Amino acid sequence: MSKEYLSEEGYAMMGAAFEVHSELGGGLSEEIYQESLEWELGLQQIPFQSKAELQVYYKGHLLDKRYIPDLHVYGELVVELKAVRALTSEHEQQLLNYMHITKKAVGYLINFGPPSLEWKRFILQEYIPQK
Numbered sequence: 001m002s003k004e005y006l007s008e009e010g011y012a013m014m015g016a017a018f019e020v021h022s023e024l025g026g027g028l029s030e031e032i033y034q035e036s037l038e039w040e041l042g043l044q045q046i047p048f049q050s051k052a053e054l055q056v057y058y059k060g061h062l063l064d065k066r067y068i069p070d071l072h073v074y075g076e077l078v079v080e081l082k083a084v085r086a087l088t089s090e091h092e093q094q095l096l097n098y099m100h101i102t103k104k105a106v107g108y109l110i111n112f113g114p115p116s117l118e119w120k121r122f123i124l125q126e127y128i129p130q131k
Contacts, residue, residue, distance in 0.1 A: 026116075033083055099122065
């Protein structure tokens with residue numbers, strides 16, 4: 001069940017990312033890919049929210065610091081975009097932090113930087129709803 005959880009939604013979202021990469025190629029800035037992917041998601045009628053601030057609490061106290069993931073897609077997928085030479089463990093940890101804060105089970109790390117689109121799908125079992 002866990003591998004299949006939200007797989008159709010992820011497939012559709014990644015299709016939009018591949019379309020952007022096909023159109024623009026690699027090597028541009030992350031902001032260009034962000035705006036282009038938002039446009040493509042809209043064209044494909046895939047619901048998303050861009051740059052939504054996530055509140056962070058410490059012992060019940062709301063902190064001033066906010067986390068801001070690049071996209072929430074279908075209200076369930078946390079998406080972090082990069083345009084770098086190679087993904088690092090720091091990029092992965094950033095996405096995992098966003099997933100823990102939002103308590104979302106599925107996240108995508110998408111890198112438009114190399115010649116071909118690079119992406120990773122992460123699943124946090126503890127946030128998959130139990131039936």
